[in-house]
Amino acid sequence: MTRIAFLDVDGTILEHGSVIAPSTVTAVRTARENGHLVWLCTGRSAGDIHPEVLAIGFDGAITNGGAYATRGGDPGEDAPIVERPMPRGAVEELERYFEAHGIHYFLQTHGGVYASPGMGPVMTEYRRERHEHRAAELEAQGLPPEQPLWREPRPVSEVDRDAVAKAVFVSPSTDTVAHAAAELGEDFHVIPGSIPLPGGSNGEIGQAGVTKGSAITAVLSQLGLSAADAIGIGDSWNDVEMFEVVGTPVAMGNAPAELQRLAGRVTTAVLDDGVHNAFEDLGLI
Helix, strand or coil: CCCEEEECCECCCECCCCCECHHHHHHHHHHHHCCCEEEEECCCCHHHCCHHHHCCCCCEEEEHHHCEEEECCCCCCCCEEEECCCCHHHHHHHHHHHHHCCCEEEEEECCCEEECCCHHHHHHHHHHHHHHHHHHHHHHCCCCCCCCCCCCCEEHHHCCCCCEEEEEEEECCCCHHHHHHHHHCCCEEEEECCCCCCCCEEEEEEECCCCHHHHHHHHHHHHCCCHHHEEEEECCHHHHHHHHHCCEEEECCCCCHHHHHHHCCECCCCCCCHHHHHHHHCCCC
16 A cells, blocks of 8 residues: 655754754665655755755655745755745735744755845854854764754845735734734634744745645645545644644654654654654554
């Protein structure tokens, strides 16, 4: 029986932009050799998926948290089977909200990521600290440093506001997720983010009804597969809707406890062979 697995990227394939467990590469390639389908299912833009992730080899990709889905090995080049950018008016409403409250943000299109003036320095410092922490861990183990897997965004002044799929924000306030949801209203889908910053809050905002779950449902219909055939593996709040529509949801060992409870099935952490162990337990490899 052919099954299809949908894999989140950050915290599932990548350890927050820094490293891929070799066992993950083996698991994906072996599952595909065994006749199963493996799709990326990420909040990232297609243009922000690192080449080393794409080089693993996938049958398709859901990107921008469900706003796009492409069948094939290159989500940046293959024709979308799901394509749901935000209306321009919604994008402008988001920017007015961010600017009124001093919130730094990214706007994502299918092809790339665009940063507000304050967002770049915040993320550069976060990534520097993460890389230094990881380098110290490897040095203690007698291992060489790793090349961090991230790309610098372009300035938000360059974005096409008719092509924006979602926004990601970083706020100095701890309650911005709830505040944004209340102030922006029912036309928007606001969820906590997965950036492990030391203070404040971060989150993602997309169109209401546009989620990883909505895109998975469309992909399964296109491929003639049922939810019972589908596996979803993730670690973040944008994976909740994925867990709701697949027959076999799996939370990573590094996922918050509430997400692990929602999934019901839990594998090990991202660098502790989490994807490989899940695929093995489910009989894909």
